Amino acid sequence: MRVKQLTSLEKRRIFLVLLTILLLFIGIAGKLFWIQIAATENYSSHGINLLKNSVVQRQRALVLDSGRGEILDRHLQPMTGRIVKSLVVFPIHNELQATPQQVNQLVRILQTNTESWRAFVKDLKEPQVWRSADGGKPAALSDRQEEQIDALNLPNVKVVQMEDRYPSGMTARQLIGFIGQNPDRVMNLYGADLEKGKVALTTKIGGAGLEKTFDLWLRGIGETSISYFMDAGKRPLAGLDARMIAPDNAFYPVKLVTTLDAGVQQQVEKLMDKLNIRDGAAVVQEVAQGDIVAMASRPNYDPASVDLASKSWSNYALKATAPGSIFKTVVAAAALDLGVVKPNETFTCEGALGKYGFTCWRKEGHGPLTLEQGFAQSCNIVFAKVMQRLTPVQLESFAHKLGVLDEVGWTGKTDTRMILHQLDSEESGQLFGAQTPHNDEGVLMQTAIGQRDVMMTPLQASNMIVTLLHNGKGFSPRVVQDIRYQTDRVMETFEPQKLEGSNGHVSASTSRTLLNWMREVVTEGTGQGLKDAKWKLAGKSGTAQTMVGKQEKINQWFIGYGPIDSPKYAVSVVIKNTDPSESNKAIPLFKGIMDILASASNSGQ
Structure with a gap:
């Protein structure tokens, strides 16, 4: 058989085809080399990290610690972030599951039952933490339980240390606040960090309280997580089973050192609960420089599970409400400083004024x-008659001088020149409503006794006492004194600062007079229930009528200081929206708080 000889043209065509195939093979091989070896960390114009993503596909991770900074009291005792030992369970291939014997041993160690355990691990798709019987917080394990679980050598469970950001029994919950997901705020506040991958839209940030106002510092530099690497069949990869991933920085997370006393705070809250206070607040300030020692609000809430529709997370110590007769302190200050009332001048109270339907709480x-006696007895008629000698402008001026219309919490520039308001969502006070005629005599009489449109926060009320104790020149109360690195080196310091008002100050002589009159409130007036307190005390009572829907309610107040010979603390308490028939709880609460402070002082805290 003769073989056909190829022409030179045909040979050339075959050569070109073979060359093309060879070049395509070289190109494909080169591309695969580039993808798999050379460009694993930056492939395509989108910068896709193939090596990282190939690992992520096999990785199952669980966040153990948010990396947020700690919030401490003045004695450096932690108020957030308790560390607990917890059991992490990873999804795993059925053939690698624990034997019935191992399961029985494990459920005995966990003090649960086989049914609960099998229901928990059934169809597990992501790493999960074994939780307490109520299904809430991660179950805290003892050292002994950890040893026993480790001894079982199970491939899909591991005891780890986890942060319980908001532990059971935590105090100052409304002041500390909470964290949560808020993509819009993440974009607005941390847009640059979002682009750099330092934060994600799902990153939890401060939603209220100190967690919100100090979020820039508290959010830290990264989470601590445990990762478990498996193949497509949910089998652990040798050498890549469970490993901890955490930021490697000795300076973080930071420490937020507050002015709070955790022991006092806890006792104040226990007392409020013992008195069954449903709605209300209490504020304790040091007289020396106005620092907040305790700030409590009721009702309480769980910061780990926040119902935003409820107002239980709202800090009532910073919310303005009707003050009643504690506002008479402002009227008396204006009358004394302006000299519109003579020292021995008397006013007659017959139980009613005779017009506007204005009456005194004492019907007979x-x-x-005198004005002094009227203050001690909290007589409405006396203050209505005094108000007839004052103008609305004068009253407003003295309300500003005593800080009851302004946000008084610490505000200033940080080292980065940022303006910081330490207290979240603090409200201003109010004298007149937007549509209220200021010069109406009936309106002014109601205003003089802290009714009509007058509003004040418990913090403004306690700080007014601090202001008087400093001869009219008060402080802007701090709740955070400094921020420290994990090494305890100070990052930011917030120095005490005076409360500067544009209206000047109440005179020193008027301040001293009002403080003396507050002593008479206890010895001869409406605060005689405080006579048997551990310290000798002074203060001013208040009862304000409010409306909740169509029901009349009462705000019960007491503000004051102690001990009277060497004042250490100013305290304000309010019990909101009580039924008019309910007994007064403001005086027992004030007395109880002062007794707590007296005991703490005697014990050297």
């Missing part, structure tokens, strides 16, 4: 009273 009247 007090008879003749």
Whole structure:
């Protein structure tokens, strides 16, 4: 058989085809080399990290610690972030599951039952933490339980240390606040970090309280997580089973050192609960420089599970409400400083004024009273008559001088020149409503006794006492004194600062006079229930009528200081929206708080 000889043209065509195939093979091989070896960390114009993503596909991770900074009291005792030992369970191939014997041993160690355990691990797709019987927080394990679980050598469970950001029994919950997901705020506040991958839209940030106002510092530099690497069949990869991933920085997370006393805070809250206070607040300030020692609000809430529709997370110590007769302190300050009332001048109270339907709380009247006696007895008629000698502008000026219309919490520039308000969502006070005629005599009389449109926060009320104790020149109360690195080196310091008002100050002589009158409130007036307190105390009571829907309610107040010979603390308490028939709880609460402070002082805290 003769073989056909190829022409030179045909040979050339075959050569070109073979060359093309060879070049395509070289190109494909080169591309695969580039993808798999040379460009694993930056492939395509989108910068896709193939090596990282190939690992992520096999990785199952669980966050153990948010990396947020700690919040401490003045004695450096932690108020957030308790560390607990917890059991992490990873999804795993059925053939690698524990034997019935091992399961029985494990459920005995966990103090649960086989049914609960099998229901927990059934169809597990992501790493999960074994939780307490109520299904809430991660179950805290003892050292002994950890040893026993480790001894079982199970491939899909591991005891780890986890942060319980908001532990059971935590105090100052409304002041500390909470964290949560808020993609819009993440984009607005941390847009640059979002682009760099330092934060994600799902990153939890401060939603209220100190967690919100100090989020820039508290959010830290990264989470601590445990990762478990498996193949497509959910089998652990040799040498890549469970490993911890955490930021390697000795300076973080930071420490937020507050002015709070955790022991006092806890006792104050226990007392509020013992008195069954449903709605209310209490504030304790040091007289020396106005620092907040305790700030409590009721009702309480769980910061780990926040119902935003509820107002239980709202800090009532910073919310303005009707003050009633504690506002008479402002009227008395204006009358004394402006000299519109003579020292021995008397006013007659017959129980009613005779117009505007204005009455005194004492229906039969007090008879003749000086302004000093009217203050001690909290006589409405006396203050209505005094208000007839004052103008709305004068009253407003003195309300500003005593800080009851302004946000008084610490505000200033940080080292980065950022303006910081330490207290989240602090409200201003109010004298007149937007549509209220300021010069109406009936309106002014109601205003003089802290009714009508007058509003004040418990913090403004306690800080007014601090202001008087400093001869009219008060402080802007701090709740955070400094921020420290994990090494305890100070990052930021917030120095005490005076409360500067544009209206000047109440005179020193008027301040001293009002403080003396507050002593008479206890010895002869409406605060006689404080006579048997551990310290000798002074203060001013208040009862304000409010409306909740169509129901009349009462705000019960007491503000004051102690001990009277060497004042250490100013305290304000309010019990909101009580039924008019309910007994007064403001005085027992004030007394109890002062007794707590007296005991703490005697024990050297």
